[in-house]
Structure formats: C-alpha cells, structure tokens
Amino acid sequence: MLLIVDDNELNRDVLANIFGLTYRIETAENGREGLDKLNKHRTELCAVLLDVVMPVMGGIEVLEELSKTQVASQIPIFLITGETDSQIIKKAYELGVMDVIPKPVSPYIVQRRVNSVIELYAARKRLSNVVDHQKDQILQQTEQILKLNMGMIESLSTAIEFRSGESGEHVRRIHDITNLFLKHSPWGCDYSEEVIQQISLAAIMHDVGKISVPDAILNKPARLTPEEYDIMKTHTSMGGELLERIPQMRGLPFFKYAYDIARHHHERWDGRGYPDGLKGDAISPWAQIVSIADVYDALVSKRVYKKAFDPDTALDMICHGECGVFNPKLLEAFRIIEGQIRQLYSNESSNPFA
Secondary structure, X not given: OEEEEOOOHHHXXXXXXXXXXXXXXXXXXXXXXXXXXXXXXXOOOOEEEEOOOOOOOOHHHHHHHHOOOOHHHHOOEEEEEOOOOHHHHHHHHHOOOOEEEEOOOOHHHHHHHHHHHHHHHHHHHHHHHHHHHHHHHHHHXXXXXXXXXXXXXXXXXXXHHHHOOOOOHHHHHHHHHHHHHHHHOHHHOOOOHHHHXXXXXXXXXXXXXXXXXXXXXXXXXXXXOHHHHHHHHHHHHXXXXXXXXXXXXXXXXXXXXXXXXXXXXXXXXXXXXXXXXXOHHHOOHHHHHHHHHHHHHHHHOOEOOEOOOOHHHHHHHHXXXXXXXXOHHHHHHHHHHHHHHHHHHHOOOOOOOO
C-alpha cells in the first residue's frame, strides 16, 4: 500500500494514476489525516508521498511527529512538493525524508525514484529478517551448547560426590542455597538475575578438585592425619587448575566465578583458611556465600565420618565459630534466611533431618 498525502485533489489523482497499477492507494487531504491513516495501515505501507503546504497540518509538522518514532527507518517518506526554499528542503532531510521530488512531477521519474527506494527498503527488510533468523539459530545453538556443557559439569561434580559416598545431592543443594542467598538477602542486591544464575551455577563446581584426592582419604571414616588433611586441602587449588585447563570452560560467562569459588571456598574471614590465606573482604562475596553453604550442608548431612546434626545445632555451631570464622555481615544474613534454607531440605524426597 502507498499513502498519498496532499490537499490538492488533482495532485492526488495524478500520483494515484502513476502508482495505481502497482500498489493499493490510500489518500489523505492533510497532514493530520495522513498521520491517522499511517498509524492505521503502518504494517501495510511501503511508502508515503507527502506534500509540504497543507491545511490543518503541513508536511514538515508531519515529519516532526514521525521523527519521534522509528517510522522513517521502516517506511520510506518522499516529499512531493513545489517548495523551493532550501531551508525547508534541508529540514525535511534532517527529519528523515528519503527523497524530495519537485512538482510538477514527471511520471517516469517519480515512478523510478519511488520504486527504486521501495525495492531497497524491501531488500533491507528481507536481509534483516535473514539476519534475525540466523541470530535466533545461533542463540539456540549457543543455548544447547551451554546446556550440554552444564550437563557435563553437573555430571562431573555429581560423580565426585558419589566417590565420597554421597548421593550427589550435595552439589544441587549448594546451588540452591547460593541462589536463595543471593535472591533473598542483601548480598545479592547489586547483582542482576543473569549474574545470580551464573554464580549459582558456578557454585556446583566448588569441590571439583576432589577428583585429585585419593579414595582412601576422601572416604576415610575417621579423623584425617595432618598429612592426609594437607592432601585433602589441595582440592581447592587443584579445582581451580582443573577448570583453567578446560578451554571450553574458560569461554563460559561464569568461569571467573567458578574458578574463584573452587579455589577460595575454604578461605576464612580471619585469614586462617586455605589455600591462599585470604582475609576479610579479600575473599569474594560469592566464595564467602558458597563457603557457609558448604559448611551448613556438611553439618546437617550424614558423612562417612559423622552423623548429621539437626539444623538448630548446625546454626549454633556456625554462629559461635565452631566451624571457622565467617564475615559478621554474612552470619547476620545467614541467620535471617536459614529458615528458608531448611525448606530446601524439607522439600526433598528424603529429609536429611529425619
């Protein structure tokens, strides 16, 4: 459809005769009527032929209204005018007019100029649709790859838990506790939903370095000797190194969180953690969150070397420093949301508190 906006009936008829065999024609007698019909038929229009001097609303006023939207980039607008004032012509181009065609019009010239631009816009639209389709395909492929990578990572993390005699639910609970902590405490207020999801996914890889720890130490049903404990502690540095050695991992958006969590989730607020002895705010917020989540889950879950503690006892042990020193602000937030964390366990098919 082609919209002709001109207050002169003869001019409208001439232009309608020129383009009537090729396009459906819609006409308007002034700029206001033209705007109304443009908005009504916006998705059908392939071009607008616009006069300058008209009653009610002139062509420049129409262009000023359209410049507030993206219409000119989607539908070519032609000024068909007898106006010779260069300032008006300049203004029209600044407001997005594609071409200015002088009156009286030459049928052959106006037809060629208008049709050429319409074809250009149509080709650009087709190209844009192709590009959008390709973008959608790439996004879908990327999403599939990310899901595949995450499936492999979760499988690896779960396999490590099975090595230590666990059900594999530990990594899922650490993910859920981290996610809950970031969404329902001040510790996540500065992060977007996307970042929260990335940190939560990264949390499942916190113990990936345990793949390097011998079974005899990992599954020992008694207290570790100092030498064995030193070997166990290497799972933090080994976890970071393992993640760094996977090229595909380094390209994932949550790699920096995964590496930091794997290496530093056993650091402590007083600097007495490992492997780097980080102290205070030198420990990242996400590593601190995973640290307290890991300790809590270890306390309330049965292990080869201990029975499960009830949640009240676990909370007291953490808050009274029996499991290392944590950031006081972290403990404050933990106390507030611990009740919600308990719900994560009560919703499981097998309640570890029972």
